Amino acid sequence: xxxxxxxxxxxxxxxxxxxxxxxxxxxxxxxxxxxxxxxxxxxxxxxxxxxxxxxxxxxxxxxxxxxxxxxxxxxxxxxxxxxxxxxxxxxxxxxxxxxxxxxxxxxxxxxxxxxxxxxxxxxxxxxxxxxxxxxxxxxxxxxxxxxxxxxxxxxxxxxxxxxxxxxxxxxxxxxxxxxxxxxxxxxxxxxxxxxxxxxxxxxxxxxxxxxxxxxxxxxxxxxxxxxxxxxxxxxxxxxxxxxxxxxxxxxxxxxxxxxxxxxxxxxxxxxxxxxxxxxxxxxxxxxxxxxxxxxxxxxxxxxxxxxxxxxxxxxxxxxxxxxxxxxxxxxxxxxxxxxxxxxxxxxxxxxxxxxxxxxxxxxxxxxxxxxxxxxxxxxxxxxxxxxxxxxxxxxxxxxxxxxxxxxxxxxxxxxxxxxxxxxxxxxxxxxxxxxxxxxxxxxxxxxxxxxxxxxxxxxxxxxxxxxxxxxxxxxxxxxxxxxxxxxxxxxxxxxxxxxxxxxxxxxxxxxxxxxxxxxxxxxxxxxxxxxxxxxxxxxxxxxxxxxxxxxxxxxxxxxxxxxxxxxxxxxxxxxxxxxxxxxxxxxxxxxxxxxxxxxxxxxxxxxxxxxxxxxxxxxxxxxxxxxxxxxxxxxxxxxxxxxxxxxxxxxxxxxxxxxxxxxxxxxxxxxxxxxxxxxxxxxxxxxxxxxxxxxxxxxx
Amino acid sequence: xxxxxxxxxxxxxxxxxxxxxxxxxxxxxxxxxxxxxxxxxxxxxxxxxxxxxxxxxxxxxxxxxxxxxxxxxxxxxxxxxxxxxxxxxxxxxxxxxxxxxxxxxxxxxxxxxxxxxxxxxxxxxxxxxxxxxxxxxxxxxxxxxxxxxxxxxxxxxxxxxxxxxxxxxxxxxxxxxxxxxxxxxxxxxxxxxxxxxxxxxxxxxxxxxxxxxxxxxxxxxxxxxxxxxxxxxxxxxxxxxxxxxxxxxxxxxxxxxxxxxxxxxxxxxxxxxxxxxxxxxxxxxxx
Ligand SMILES: Cc1cc2nc3c(=O)[nH]c(=O)nc-3n(C[C@H](O)[C@H](O)[C@H](O)COP(=O)(O)OP(=O)(O)OC[C@H]3O[C@@H](n4cnc5c(N)ncnc54)[C@H](O)[C@@H]3O)c2cc1C
Numbered sequence: 013x014x015x016x017x018x019x020x021x022x023x024x025x026x027x028x029x030x031x032x033x034x035x036x037x038x039x040x041x042x043x044x045x046x047x048x049x050x051x052x053x054x055x056x057x058x059x060x061x062x063x064x065x066x067x068x069x070x071x072x073x074x075x076x077x078x079x080x081x082x083x084x085x086x087x088x089x090x091x092x093x094x095x096x097x098x099x100x101x102x103x104x105x106x107x108x109x110x111x112x113x114x115x116x117x118x119x120x121x122x123x124x125x126x127x128x129x130x131x132x133x134x135x136x137x138x139x140x141x142x143x144x145x146x147x148x149x150x151x152x153x154x155x156x157x158x159x160x161x162x163x164x165x166x167x168x169x170x171x172x173x174x175x176x177x178x179x180x181x182x183x184x185x186x187x188x189x190x191x192x193x194x195x196x197x198x199x200x201x202x203x204x205x206x207x208x209x210x211x212x213x214x215x216x217x218x219x220x221x222x223x224x225x226x227x228x229x230x231x232x233x234x235x236x237x238x239x240x241x242x243x244x245x246x247x248x249x250x251x252x253x254x255x256x257x258x259x260x261x262x263x264x265x266x267x268x269x270x271x272x273x274x275x276x277x278x279x280x281x282x283x284x285x286x287x288x289x290x291x292x293x294x295x296x297x298x299x300x301x302x303x304x305x306x307x308x309x310x311x312x313x314x315x316x317x318x319x320x321x322x323x324x325x326x327x328x329x330x331x332x333x334x335x336x337x338x339x340x341x342x343x344x345x346x347x348x349x350x351x352x353x354x355x356x357x358x359x360x361x362x363x364x365x366x367x368x369x370x371x372x373x374x375x376x377x378x379x380x381x382x383x384x385x386x387x388x389x390x391x392x393x394x395x396x397x398x399x400x401x402x403x404x405x406x407x408x409x410x411x412x413x414x415x416x417x418x419x420x421x422x423x424x425x426x427x428x429x430x431x432x433x434x435x436x437x438x439x440x441x442x443x444x445x446x447x448x449x450x451x452x453x454x455x456x457x458x459x460x461x462x463x464x465x466x467x468x469x470x471x472x473x474x475x476x477x478x479x480x481x482x483x484x485x486x487x488x489x490x491x492x493x494x495x496x497x498x499x500x501x502x503x504x505x506x507x508x509x510x511x512x513x514x515x516x517x518x519x520x521x522x523x524x525x526x527x528x529x530x531x532x533x534x535x536x537x538x539x540x541x542x543x544x545x546x547x548x549x550x551x552x553x554x555x556x557x558x559x560x561x562x563x564x565x566x567x568x569x570x571x572x573x574x575x576x577x578x579x580x581x582x583x584x585x586x587x588x589x590x591x592x593x594x595x596x597x598x599x600x601x602x603x604x605x606x607x608x609x610x611x612x613x614x615x616x617x618x619x620x621x622x623x624x625x626x627x628x629x630x631x632x633x634x635x636x637x638x639x640x641x642x643x644x645x646x647x648x649x650x651x652x653x654x655x656x657x658x659x660x661x662x663x664x665x666x667x668x669x670x671x672x673x674x675x676x677x678x679x680x681x682x683x684x685x686x687x688x689x690x691x692x693x694x695x696x697x698x699x700x701x702x703x704x705x706x707x708x709x710x711x712x
Numbered sequence: 713x714x715x716x717x718x719x720x721x722x723x724x725x726x727x728x729x730x731x732x733x734x735x736x737x738x739x740x741x742x743x744x745x746x747x748x749x750x751x752x753x754x755x756x757x758x759x760x761x762x763x764x765x766x767x768x769x770x771x772x773x774x775x776x777x778x779x780x781x782x783x784x785x786x787x788x789x790x791x792x793x794x795x796x797x798x799x800x801x802x803x804x805x806x807x808x809x810x811x812x813x814x815x816x817x818x819x820x821x822x823x824x825x826x827x828x829x830x831x832x833x834x835x836x837x838x839x840x841x842x843x844x845x846x847x848x849x850x851x852x853x854x855x856x857x858x859x860x861x862x863x864x865x866x867x868x869x870x871x872x873x874x875x876x877x878x879x880x881x882x883x884x885x886x887x888x889x890x891x892x893x894x895x896x897x898x899x900x901x902x903x904x905x906x907x908x909x910x911x912x913x914x915x916x917x918x919x920x921x922x923x924x925x926x927x928x929x930x931x932x933x934x935x936x937x938x939x940x941x942x943x944x945x946x947x948x949x950x951x952x953x954x955x956x957x958x959x960x961x962x963x964x965x966x967x968x969x970x971x972x973x974x975x976x977x978x979x980x981x982x983x984x985x986x987x988x989x990x991x992x993x994x995x996x997x998x999x
Contacts, residue, residue, distance in 0.1 A: 130750065228838055468895075537947055581890050581980040583973070636967045638749070640896065646807075648892035704890065704898065705973035 060632025111283020197245025515672025614676020
């Protein structure tokens, strides 16, 4: 594959929809008001396990404005078949977790619906629940595969013997808490039924995907469902699949025969829109005296709900990061009475690389080797497990460039010795990685009679700048100026496309856009540029191209550097500097790319120091379920952050030469910060987040 | 829900006398959050914002009378030198948006043990001016906090102003939070030196059911300090002071922090705040 010369691609262009957004004209899902609209407010289970015995529907139907109160005894039946069991809303009397939808009230106004939902009496027969992920849980089992389709366990050589024989061994257990995605815009759905079928205004990362999920659930052909989602206020994975509220809105609208709006509140989101599973990870590294790895073992345990299995790929990055002849990775899952976890920015990589990269730091100290040098020494020539060559692997270049920019040279590795007044100061480094994916998508390109072009694809711009970048890609492929090209996205009526997920959006959509534009250019050349009054259209489907892709090992890499200052008396840790250096193919728009990368790094800072969904063992509830208690880094916490990249020319990727950048920014950040905290204080925190009290108990 | 909008103070008192269950709303940064979170629905809101008299402050002798409508932003901008402890605390509240709306009177009305105004008000010896149609009451701050989120106001009373003695010596406020902004105190501490009376004022936040003073610590320290000579602080005295402050607290474990952490950090903050305050005092003397 060759990449094409591109004048717009690579330029730091402003967002094409910026004006629409800042002037409030961009319409988000909640802002649709079809005629005759009614409001749905869900009722959530107040027990963590048991059966619903009765719902006093009649009482709320007497309240003013109430149209319907629906629970499993009077709900229309859905056909979830092989689909996600979480979407079988109100189909059973079983309660599988606290916060699960048990009923929904529909009323003329949001206020009436909220009031009715509040007073609706639901009676339960509660069972004992178990909501605690713990090592040695009797329910631990080996899932068939881990997300999305990786083998659960892998093993090469004899890791146990190699560990027993190793000169230096690191054996440590790390844990990460449940974390919630918390995009700025909470989920919202407006569902409208008419003679043709179902139309859904939704806040989603993938309109085609939601359509393909909803259609069978309601026994419709996909063509009878339309999902409209032109603007999305963030997702971080929480909007990549249909969550129960989407099914609930459509079900309620069907039942009352009117359009229905359902907005998920911030508090409700903690139970019903997915989250990152907590993990407990044991990492064992064996090395010779020079720090050359002889064994790598990474064993992860995680949770899922009793409704559905979501097995995160926590240890998967460990399969390809470093060379070692003897290796093992395993994943074990326990099904608890908790909400179902799902994707959250860099599922697998974010928690897994915190553990691996913390362990590498511990090994560097044990071997008395600089942590950058340690990583360079263990750089593999080919993908250690598959033996496939890397299409490009520039981790070492990122580490070296980062070291130069950050001022790493001459760093004294001794922990706990740099004082500035009452503060202890330290620096840390960690590697970062994210796989390259590309998925089949379709697109059309039209030449309009006025000389302009329209490109259509059901892509999603969840705040990343995708609409802008696709316009750049199309303009270059059409050899046209940006302002003559209009890209339409966010609607399942457009050619079907992969979700904004797996950092694969731009690669997947961009390929389809380039191919459609190329096809159109061929047609145009054939007609010597003549465009008939009805316009000219060409389309592309990248299924064949993506399937035929040569099987390289393909990943984006990065190096994260952090400087922290810790108040030794109070345990307050603050990040003074964060630098990320990335190698992610060609950067298509430096402005939006930088936002993605520093956004990911900020989320990594937040993961390191703040984010933690606290499970209330007694009630089975994430108890800090609002922004007053679930803390995310504020602007004032991000003092000095920078993301840069090194040039990478990898023609084996896609026509743009790009790798995904939406997730890699969060990977490794927490480890870099934890490593810096250790360098500053001598306290190794193996249990995120690095709370004040953990450091104080380490220091005093 | 009724929305009552008095235009004058007397009208407000009359409304409150007639509907003692009405919830006063000033900045609304607590009231609106509670309504949003559906924690109790007030039968009526009594909007104090139209009463312009409340937004003023005046220095009356050695005391500053801060109207119930004075926002944190104005306190920071206008009262930093007269009431440095309270202004420092105000700087740590929420975010610019919250400081533009929120008030000390609202903080008192909410009476959260974590409210940032409380420690400096305790350390300064403030007095709450409460009024109802029945008349006016001056409530010393030490008697104002009666329980978790409870205060001494009668159902028909409103806060009209807070009287805070102008600083006669150094004052410091210290707060520990998990992040740099938008954060409720894990715990907090205020100190005020009152050199004229050779007295120390303290206030502890977020480490007991109510904000409270550390009386034993105050008395111990007042007797140990070299008020006249202004000689350097004895580290042993500072340490003991910190211990006594921690002893005055009775914290709990919660999502924001563990009880033992709170005790530890309280003694740290007390020691530090004293260090800063004494440095100022001693520095001023020798200058
Ligand atoms: C995002 C956010 C961040 C915050 N951060 C902080 C923080 O860092 N530190 C902190 O201390 N607080 C914080 N708060 C809480 C709040 O801002 C403060 O308590 C503030 O002082 C409340 O003032 P207000 O004028 O907005 O009060 P309101 O919300 O109007 O009222 C609060 C209470 O006082 C009563 N009340 C108001 N005026 C009177 C009166 N004149 N007489 C009698 N009762 C009255 C009300 O009925 C109510 O019970 C935060 C709030 C938010 C939303």
